[in-house]
Structures are given as C-alpha cells and as structure tokens.
Amino acid sequence: MPNNNRIKLKTSETGQHTGFIIESNDSTALSCIGWAIEKYLDAIPSKLKPTFQQILEDTRAKKENLERS
Numbered sequence: 001m002p003n004n005n006r007i008k009l010k011t012s013e014t015g016q017h018t019g020f021i022i023e024s025n026d027s028t029a030l031s032c033i034g035w036a037i038e039k040y041l042d043a044i045p046s047k048l049k050p051t052f053q054q055i056l057e058d059t060r061a062k063k064e065n066l067e068r069s
Contacts, residue, residue, distance in 0.1 A: 005029045019051050022059060030063040 005026055010019040024030050037056045044052050 007033075020055055022055070022062075024062070025066060027063045027066045030059050030066070034059045034063065 004023060006021075006023040008021040008023075009017045010021050012018050022030070022033060024033075034056055037052050037059070041049065041052060041056070
C-alpha cells in the first residue's frame, strides 16, 4: 500500500486560499509538519497566525490518534 501523504491548499469558491488539507497516516510526517509550523509561528503574519495555529492543533491531534492506534 503506497504512503499517501498529501498537503493541499484549501480554496474558497472565489479561488482564494483559505488553509491547508493535510492527509497523512504517518506520525513522523505529521510531527515534521508540526515542528515546521512551531518553528516559524512567530514569523507568520498575525492575520494568518490563527490558521496556522489551528493546523498545528489538528496535526498534533491526528498524530496522537495515530500513535494510540
């Protein structure tokens, strides 16, 4: 079974990017994504920070769920 790690841009009906869709069943890949967001969170513009904080929380939760199963 191939590893299906994907990061896609989530777009609105007007074509604007509104976030990311992260698909992964690999806790190591999710850990890397979380680490990168954490490392650069302070440098992210304040308008975008809540989006990246939500991505970080979602990524952590999915990683924890994978590690428990």
